[in-house]
Amino acid sequence: xxxxxxxxxxxxxxxxxxxxxxxxxxxxxxxxxxxxxxxxxxxxxxxxxxxxxxxxxxxxxxxxxxxxxxxxxxxxxxxxxxxxxxxxxxxxxxxxxxxxxxxxxxxxxxxxxxxxxxxxxxxxxxxxxxxxxxxxxxxxxxxxxxxxxxxxxxxxxxxxxxxxxxxxxxxxxxxxxxxxxxxxxxxxxxxxxxxxxxxxxxxxxxxxxxxxxxxxxxxxxxxxxxxxxxxxxxxxxxxxxxxxxxxxxxxxxxxxxxxxxxxxxxxxxxxxxxxxxxxxxxxxxxxxxxxxxxxxxxxxxxxxxxxxxxxxxxxxxxxxxxxxxxxxxxxxxxxxxxxxxxxxxxxxxxxxxxxxxxxxxxxxxxxxxxxxxxxxxxxxxxxxxxxxxxxxxxxxxxxxxxxxxxxxxxxxxxxxxxxxxxxxxxxxxxxxxxxxxxxxxxxxxxxxxxxxxxx
Amino acid sequence: xxxxxxxxxxxxxxxxxxxxxxxxxxxxxxxxxxxxxxxxxxxxxxxxxxxxxxxxxxxxxxxxxxxxxxxxxxxxxxxxxxxxxxxxxxxxxxxxxxxxxxx
Numbered sequence: 001x002x003x004x005x006x007x008x009x010x011x012x013x014x015x016x017x018x019x020x021x022x023x024x025x026x027x028x029x030x031x032x033x034x035x036x037x038x039x040x041x042x043x044x045x046x047x048x049x050x051x052x053x054x055x056x057x058x059x060x061x062x063x064x065x066x067x068x069x070x071x072x073x074x075x076x077x078x079x080x081x082x083x084x085x086x087x088x089x090x091x092x093x094x095x096x097x098x099x100x101x102x103x104x105x106x107x108x109x110x111x112x113x114x115x116x117x118x119x120x121x122x123x124x125x126x127x128x129x130x131x132x133x134x135x136x137x138x139x140x141x142x143x144x145x146x147x148x149x150x151x152x153x154x155x156x157x158x159x160x161x162x163x164x165x166x167x168x169x170x171x172x173x174x175x176x177x178x179x180x181x182x183x184x185x186x187x188x189x190x191x192x193x194x195x196x197x198x199x200x201x202x203x204x205x206x207x208x209x210x211x212x213x214x215x216x217x218x219x220x221x222x223x224x225x226x227x228x229x230x231x232x233x234x235x236x237x238x239x240x241x242x243x244x245x246x247x248x249x250x251x252x253x254x255x256x257x258x259x260x261x262x263x264x265x266x267x268x269x270x271x272x273x274x275x276x277x278x279x280x281x282x283x284x285x286x287x288x289x290x291x292x293x294x295x296x297x298x299x300x301x302x303x304x305x306x307x308x309x310x311x312x313x314x315x316x317x318x319x320x321x322x323x324x325x326x327x328x329x330x331x332x333x334x335x336x337x338x339x340x341x342x343x344x345x346x347x348x349x350x351x352x353x354x355x356x357x358x359x360x361x362x363x364x365x366x367x368x369x370x371x372x373x374x375x376x377x378x379x380x381x382x383x384x385x386x387x388x389x390x391x392x393x394x395x396x397x398x399x400x401x402x403x404x405x406x407x408x409x410x411x412x413x414x415x416x417x418x419x420x421x422x423x424x425x426x427x428x429x430x431x432x433x434x435x436x437x438x439x440x441x442x443x444x445x446x447x448x449x450x451x452x453x454x455x
Numbered sequence: 456x457x458x459x460x461x462x463x464x465x466x467x468x469x470x471x472x473x474x475x476x477x478x479x480x481x482x483x484x485x486x487x488x489x490x491x492x493x494x495x496x497x498x499x500x501x502x503x504x505x506x507x508x509x510x511x512x513x514x515x516x517x518x519x520x521x522x523x524x525x526x527x528x529x530x531x532x533x534x535x536x537x538x539x540x541x542x543x544x545x546x547x548x549x550x551x552x553x554x555x556x557x558x
Contacts, residue, residue: 259527
């Protein structure tokens, strides 16, 4: 394969590694002779916990099943397999976790290949120095990064672009496993290395990273296929139940983005203002006009999370109509009582009342101000400085609410219906995003490729 | 006579756009309804702010996107995804007020 090839074909297995995909779709994709099999496993969607603690948000069994198919079929056919944002959040423990799975598969399937590993963790000291010379800037709605937030961060990763992947490909890796990466990079690196247009390659990657989500009906758990040409690309589904339409393909750039026509990434943005989407029959769509507009400096997105305390929760139902009518004032009164108890005990923490049936889903944005429900679900959510503080805080709140004597109370035996014994559950450490910023960075200086011979 | 948005929309959804922003999408069934909504400015930042009871300054962008006959509204999240007090980590159930839009 070289730059004289007139097209470059890519098989996207699944939107998130571990979500699964039909084997038949994958086989249909293999029959089209792809030059690359890839998947990006990542997202910040499941929240800060998984990055902060270093665990995957998908199951080991699910990830192993998906990887087995991709690696076995890729290695046997000599097709490069590229995995990005390992373990979902893509920090070092996620990459190591994924590497162990890959080694297991290699053993079980008796495969030999060259594995390239790229960690995308960023040293805190480097970000600290960048902070001092103003080479860190917050994304929209994000507070400025402070030393304190940086110091408390447990894992800090960069969404790296195509450059480190290209280095791994230069070193003849058959399988590449990478930490957090810019979602389209796993698809775009190889074609860009071969001389294909980066705007088209990255836009195609942007669609393929969600696999068949951009088809109709959409699915993140089904494969998709992309064919990149000199001045256009084609996307198609690999199962009979779905197809790509110009509308579904175009609509995809709306998904989880704040702006559908300017998609910023490492080193520049994909500009879709001149883009056209054409139905070319057979459930296929041809896309033209996507452009890559490089920025003068190379900015990469960095993500980090830090621990903020411990959580304990309790779930209970409320059926008494008089209590439901007064729920707002009851909660206020209970909060006041608990606060004074806490002051006495010198405990640090906070209790959140999630009231399902009132505004449990939308909170302060809920336009329906008065509940019409005949029952409510109360979720007590206590976050304390220590595990013990969270448990104490929860226990106090629960017992105060259970026995609170509100005006007109006739059910004097108790205010809550608990579905479980024990009524309380500890949830462990609570994390929050501490870093979501842009960092000016030369990717060539960081993110070395570790090459391992697997046999 | 006023008609409900569901007469003309095929997708109405909400989702995080990163942990600090929430984005709302309305996709129209027919190009001409999309055109009508766009021309008559039936969706504005002020209207969405009222619907969600948030300051207009929290509405960051309203983008009309021809290729998929959609309008996208991006707003500041009430708290960052997963912060303490969170009620919807993915932001996937914040679309309901849009279902009451009429025109």
